[in-house]
Amino acid sequence: MVEVRLEKVTKKFKELVAVNGLTLTVKDGEFLVLLGPSGCGKTTTLRMISGLETPTSGRIFFGDSDVTYLPPKDRNISMVFQSYAVWPHMTVYENIAFPLKVKKYPKNEIEQRVKWAAELLQISELLKRYPSQLSGGQRQRVAVARAIVVEPDVLLMDEPLSNLDAKLRVMMRAELKKLQTKLKVTTIYVTHDQVEAMTMGDRIVVMNQGKLLQVGPPTNVYLKPNSLFVATFIGSPEMNIIDASITERKDGLYIEGSGFVLRLTDDFRDLLRDYIGKDIYLGIRPEHMTVRGVSTLEHVNKSAEIEGLVDFVEALGTDTIIHTKVGDNIIKIKIPGHVPLPIGENIKIEVDLDNVHIFDRKTEKAII
Amino acid sequence: MKTKYLPYLLILPAGAYLLFFIGYPLVQAIYLAFTQNGHFTLANFHRAFSNSMFFQALKFTLALAIVIIPIQVVLALVLALIMMNTFKGKDWVLYALIIPLTISDVAGGLIWYTMLSDAGFLNKLLLNLGLISQPIHFFGYQYRTMEFLAIVLEEIWRSTAIVFVIILAGLQMISREYIEAAEVFGAGYWTRLRKIVIPMLKPSIQSALIIRTLFAMQIFGAVWMLAGRDIPVLAGEGYYQLTFIKDYSVASIYALAIAMLSIVLGALYVKFLKAPYLEVGE
Amino acid sequence: MxxxxxxxxxxxxxxxxxxxxxxxxxxxxxxxxxxxxxxxxxxxNMNKVIPTHFTTEWVKTILFTLGGWQGIKNSIVVALMTIGISFSLGIPAGYAIAKFIFPGKDSIKLSIIALRMFPIPVMAIPLVILYIHLHLIDTLFGVALAHTAMALPFVVLITSSIFAGVSKDFEEAALVFGLNRFQSFLKITLPLALPGLAAAAMFTFVMSWNEVFVASILTLKNRTLPAQILSIMAGSSGGAAPPYYKFAAAFIMTFPALIFVFFARKYLVTMWGITLK
CATH class of the missing domain: 1.20.5 (Single alpha-helices involved in coiled-coils or other helix-helix interfaces)
Structure with a gap:
């Protein structure tokens, strides 16, 4: 168990910059999730930590030792691959025992450890089978057992759940998290699925186009996204992004957009001083709004009201998403429970001003 | 209802054709081998076996296979492993390596005659480099060992490409993650090769071995060009019996000997090289 | 270090x-x-490792005096006939194996794989008797029939994998829009498979072009190029052909094959990978 540190790590494949000046510390025993769309550089980052790729520049440390150019075998790491990479020509037992055999563990210890790992992942009765006789979920368990059997310093996982069906994925998500908490192994987990990131990670790293955008605990990243990209990448349904501008009137600051005017409380004034009279993006998450008369927002200090027209209603069972026309904008509102609003109805929307986001038009960085 | 029979109907012409062209000659060969003027007899076998050429041919056919095939498999494996790397000019190297695939055994024999004849390239080169003072004789009955060597060289030159291509295709089908997984879990290059790559390549190596061995049982053109009947082989003797002696029965016995050898060797390979993980049910 | x-x-x-x-x-x-x-x-000249004076005499003699040119023509005719027959028999079978699921499919496929390895000499020697009865002996058509038997298993396997590579969705889309199975094959699958089929045809061509045993046994006067060369070089005369004729013969036989690999080099590895698996 060890701390992993990346310092200004860059990886180029010919002209393509896959990872660009990444600096990051993974704490000892932490479950860190690398989150981003495909091609954002998260898998390349993981592969550099594993030693399968070598950085073009920058350094990687495990604790105090520089491992930048060490081959994987000298790093005491383990990995769970996206396709599991459970070797088809070996039985489950041989698969799990492989890392131990390579590291020349004594025979009785190999047996003990394989037994231990197999029990932990509930695959003890499968040890004699070949991978072709296993289901996808079982293969995944073999891959995880193989990865933890040596008690690695760092456990790497590359989208390990993406090949499972939805139900199994939810189950394995919880199990992997429990397993990691129990083993306290430093874990770096790559995924493009924000739900996995939110539910599993101690901290999330959001990446895009080879760059690190934001690091932090899941709720932090969710509630305080530092850029337009992070704001829209995390959360489902996506955050509403509305073209708007900040205006000043006698009685205070307003956000104005097509079909709505939001009065801001005075405490926004300091933050928005430079943006008065300028265009911005307004971001509001669907669950931070409600329809007056249908439900109320909880724990809200400040709120504002705008008017809209019901355009379309998505009933999800537990929630209802109401697509509302406000001027030229379509704004999604998420309300718990079943809310059968008729299409075309005029509604009053209540907005939670504590959870309003404002982004700079040019830099797309968060102002609030 | 109609579609139920459609696939069979589509396969029928090809199936019938193959059945006829392979079944009929087989039956005919057996008939020719066991009869004379329409009567059952073993005299043909007596005639074939009492001629020392039969066992000579059997001996040389097998000896050539035993010498050539292991060299080819090792060479092909090494080449294929190298070709899994990326490097400059890889396309051209691949082109060069597969050229011999399209060269016939007769042409191969002739090309190697150019290389090895008394006034051929090798002798002239070595003479001019001062490494030898007399040409090395490769051809003629009194130099049969050298003729054997010439055939071995030609076959390694010409038909290693088949083995190479089969093994390369097999290598390319092994997912990279399998090998990377072994790397992550601490296996060095040789361990990965021994424990992951070669075991997973077993089916490809097996088919390469079977194909090469069966073709080796039919070796003819190159031998005929380089050594004639100095080095007798089964297919060559069959050809000789048929076209020069016009003894259809003995020629058929040679053909049957090739068929028997092919079946026995093929079965042996399948039996001894099976991969247990491919046998288990889903 | x-x-x-x-x-x-x-x-x-x-x-x-x-x-x-x-x-x-x-x-x-x-x-x-x-x-x-x-x-x-x-x-x-034992001092000349690389020749510096050149002549086309040997190639010309092989081609025009010793029947090489006629052999080339015969070889091409035989190869084209072989492609024609083996493709018209092999494409339907390959298509069936690629696109249908039916009982016995695996055993049929396995038998074809096994038949591909059937020794050619075994087939050729008894065939002589049949050909004499059918007056096919010493005809190019007869050789092509035998070459087809040799090439057909390859053609079935290659075409089936080519057709399997054409997504079923394309063809099903055509079916939905009102074509029948045969039309959708002709209009959708076949054009998409064409480059692969062209490579397969070249492959078959080379197979037939290079085959010598069957061609030598089944013909006497109408010889294909390899058969003709075999008889010139090591025929009844006892292999007394001067060395430079041998080199010329090797050149004539190898040259077309070289051009072939050049054009089909991209396909060769996958193709052999398919047929030899």
Missing amino acids: NDETKYFLTRLGIYTFLFTFVLWVIVPIIISTLYAFSTRLDYY
Whole structure:
């Protein structure tokens, strides 16, 4: 168990910059999730930590030792691959025992450890089978057992759940998290699925186009996204992004957009001083709004009201998403429970001003 | 209802054709081998076996296979492993390596005659480099060992490409993650090769071995060009019996000997090289 | 020795080996081509490793005096007939194996794979008797029929994998829009499979072009090129053909094949991978 540190790590494949000046510390025993769309550089980052790729520049440390150019075998790491990479020509037992055999563990210890790992992942009765006789979920368990059997310093996982069906994925998500908490192994987990990131990670790293955008605990990243990209990448349904501008009137600051005017409380004034009279993006998450008369927002200090027209209603069972026309904008509102609003109805929307986001038009960085 | 029979109907012409062209000659060969003027007899076998050429041919056919095939498999494996790397000019190297695939055994024999004849390239080169003072004789009955060597060289030159291509295709089908997984879990290059790559390549190596061995049982053109009947082989003797002696029965016995050898060797390979993980049910 | 030098030396060793092997493959081809056009004096001059005086006499003699040209024409006719027959029989079978699921499919496929390895001499020798009865002996059509038997298993396997590579969705889309199965095959699958089929045809061509045993046994006067050369070089005359004729013959036989690999080089590895698996 060890701390992993990346310092200004860059990886180029010919002209393509896959990872660009990444600096990051993974704490000892932490479950860190690398989150981003495909091609954002998260898998390349993981592969550099594993030693399968070598950085073009920058350094990687495990604790105090520089491992930048060490081959994987000298790093005491383990990995769970996206396709599991459970070797088809070996039985489950041989698969799990492989890392131990390579590291020349004594025979009785190999047996003990394989037994231990197999029990932990509930695959003890499968040890004699070949991978072709296993289901996808079982293969995944073999891959995880193989990865933890040596008690690695760092456990790497590359989208390990993406090949499972939805139900199994939810189950394995919880199990992997429990397993990691129990083993306290430093874990770096790559995924493009924000739900996995939110539910599993101690901290999330959001990446895009080879760059690190934001690091932090899941709720932090969710509630305080530092850029337009992070704001829209995390959360489902996506955050509403509305073209708007900040205006000043006698009685205070307003956000104005097509079909709505939001009065801001005075405490926004300091933050928005430079943006008065300028265009911005307004971001509001669907669950931070409600329809007056249908439900109320909880724990809200400040709120504002705008008017809209019901355009379309998505009933999800537990929630209802109401697509509302406000001027030229379509704004999604998420309300718990079943809310059968008729299409075309005029509604009053209540907005939670504590959870309003404002982004700079040019830099797309968060102002609030 | 109609579609139920459609696939069979589509396969029928090809199936019938193959059945006829392979079944009929087989039956005919057996008939020719066991009869004379329409009567059952073993005299043909007596005639074939009492001629020392039969066992000579059997001996040389097998000896050539035993010498050539292991060299080819090792060479092909090494080449294929190298070709899994990326490097400059890889396309051209691949082109060069597969050229011999399209060269016939007769042409191969002739090309190697150019290389090895008394006034051929090798002798002239070595003479001019001062490494030898007399040409090395490769051809003629009194130099049969050298003729054997010439055939071995030609076959390694010409038909290693088949083995190479089969093994390369097999290598390319092994997912990279399998090998990377072994790397992550601490296996060095040789361990990965021994424990992951070669075991997973077993089916490809097996088919390469079977194909090469069966073709080796039919070796003819190159031998005929380089050594004639100095080095007798089964297919060559069959050809000789048929076209020069016009003894259809003995020629058929040679053909049957090739068929028997092919079946026995093929079965042996399948039996001894099976991969247990491919046998288990889903 | 540190890791970097070790790494460098390993690389060096590997590429030296590769380079040597490539030389070993191409030098004989280059040399035999040069020798094919070498004058007699240059050939017998022991001090001349590489000839410097050239003549087309040997190639011309093989082609026009010794029947090489006729052999080439015969070879092409036989190869084209072989492609024609084996494709018209093989494409439906390949299509069936690629696109249908039916009982016995695996055993049929396995038998075809096994038949591909059936020894050619076994087929050819008894065939002579049949051909004499059917008056097919010494005809190009007869040789093509035998070559078809040799090529057909390959054609079925190659075409089935080519058709399997054409997504079922394309064809089903055509079915939805009102074409029947045969039309959708003709209009959708076949055009998409065409490049692969062209490579397969070249492959079949070379197979037939190179085959010598069957062609030698089944013909006497109407010989294909390899059969003709076999009889010139090592025929009843006892193999007394002068060496430079042998080189010329090798050149004539090899040249078309070289061009073939050049055009089909991209497909060759996958194709052999398919057929030999």
